Amino acid sequence: QVTDLHVSRYHTVGGIAHLMHFLRTTLPLISPSMVVATGDLTDAKSEVEKAGVQFEDEWQTYHRLLKESGALDKAGGQFWHDLRGNHDCFSVPDWSHRRNFYRKYGASPNRTGWAFDMQQSYGRYTFVAADGCPQPGPGRLYNFFGYLDTADMDTFAARIDSARTANHTIMLNHYPVTTMVFGATSDGRGLGDMLQGYKPTGFMELELPDLKLTASYRVLAVDHDLISIADRLLELPEIPYPITSVELPEKLPSSPVVLITNPKDARYALPQHEPLARIRRSTHIRALVFADADVREVQVWLDGERKDDMRYSGTGTRDGSPGSFIPLWTAAWNAADFDDGRAHQLRVVVVDAQGRTGEDSTTFRVDGERETLHAGVSGFIIQSDLEHFVSLLQRVFDAAR
Numbered sequence: 001q002v003t004d005l006h007v008s009r010y011h012t013v014g015g016i017a018h019l020m021h022f023l024r025t026t027l028p029l030i031s032p033s034m035v036v037a038t039g040d041l042t043d044a045k046s047e048v049e050k051a052g053v054q055f056e057d058e059w060q061t062y063h064r065l066l067k068e069s070g071a072l073d074k075a076g077g078q079f080w081h082d083l084r085g086n087h088d089c090f091s092v093p094d095w096s097h098r099r100n101f102y103r104k105y106g107a108s109p110n111r112t113g114w115a116f117d118m119q120q121s122y123g124r125y126t127f128v129a130a131d132g133c134p135q136p137g138p139g140r141l142y143n144f145f146g147y148l149d150t151a152d153m154d155t156f157a158a159r160i161d162s163a164r165t166a167n168h169t170i171m172l173n174h175y176p177v178t179t180m181v182f183g184a185t186s187d188g189r190g191l192g193d194m195l196q197g198y199k200p201t202g203f204m205e206l207e208l209p210d211l212k213l214t215a216s217y218r219v220l221a222v223d224h225d226l227i228s229i230a231d232r233l234l235e236l237p238e239i240p241y242p243i244t245s246v247e248l249p250e251k252l253p254s255s256p257v258v259l260i261t262n263p264k265d266a267r268y269a270l271p272q273h274e275p276l277a278r279i280r281r282s283t284h285i286r287a288l289v290f291a292d293a294d295v296r297e298v299q300v301w302l303d304g305e306r307k308d309d310m311r312y313s314g315t316g317t318r319d320g321s322p323g324s325f326i327p328l329w330t331a332a333w334n335a336a337d338f339d340d341g342r343a344h345q346l347r348v349v350v351v352d353a354q355g356r357t358g359e360d361s362t363t364f365r366v367d368g369e370r371e372t373l374h375a376g377v378s379g380f381i382i383q384s385d386l387e388h389f390v391s392l393l394q395r396v397f398d399a400a401r
Helices: 016-030 055-071 150-162 277-281 376-381 386-400
Strands: 037-039 080-084 114-120 123-127 147-148 166-171 180-182 215-221 225-234 256-261 284-292 295-302 305-307 327-331 344-352 357-364
Touching: 016 215, 037 123, 080 114, 114 166, 123 150, 123 277, 147 150, 215 256, 215 284, 225 256, 256 344, 277 305, 284 295, 284 344
Parallel strands: 037 080, 123 166, 147 180, 256 357
Antiparallel strands: 114 123, 215 225, 256 284, 284 327, 295 305, 295 344, 344 357
């Protein structure tokens, strides 16, 4: 996943440069099954950054880079999925308006968002994306909130309902739930509460930092229906990286990227939705290691003590079809040794043949309990109740139309 790309005709750092290196270096390294770009695909700001204006050349650049990198054509056109953010509907009166360039240049143009099923031999995984852009789309500085009206909610609810039999359903939106106004469906159902993180339904909302300035991206893997994520930074000489060209650059060398998949991080546990008991029954520690050179060693550290190194147990090759490459490394363990009702620390360190290192660490529990996630300011915002404030702004906006 990437978000907040902000392809801009005016920026001199980040933005386009980060997107190009993600396409050229990171995607070939990770070789994922699919990519989702969750909004603010373009910047849509004037040179003095005071007005929100849609520039067609920004959208053309976004589309061209995806096309030239091959991202639009992989998996029969089902590899790159995107949706709009608030910048993508700055000053766009409605979906059919000529200034809605997403409709022409986006990878997944649909007024109400989209739903995508990833069918694997071991299960079905559904991605449901909601387009929260208001209509009309206000200019700056009034377009930080989104909403779904009754018709949108009917569509969204239908997509959620159709995903009930999926192993997991992952919902996507550019706007945090607290900056969305969820209306009610025609039959009176509301979905806002069920999407809020740490509510009784057990869902979790995880915001991703932007690609534009922080050069962040997210890797998500499902291992025996346990979901693991890793947020990483592009490996560049400096961040944000200067924009010196709008042509795809040469591929850069990369240190190993590591994602532990078992035992999963207890801070992201979903007890109501994941078979966490499988951790207690598991016989091996498992991790994905993405490397562009031969791997020399994969170290395992449990509670600060080094254990036996991991061994390669993967399948496929990086140049195969999207998602067919699974660079899995495993090490035997006895989960019962850590089944004491407490949290423990696991650290996996990878060294490649060129001496470059990469690592991942988790706070895990064998008993299936969730550990507290300390998410700082962003976590406070995500869990705050801003719906009444947004509703007031919406009423003022409606009255002014």
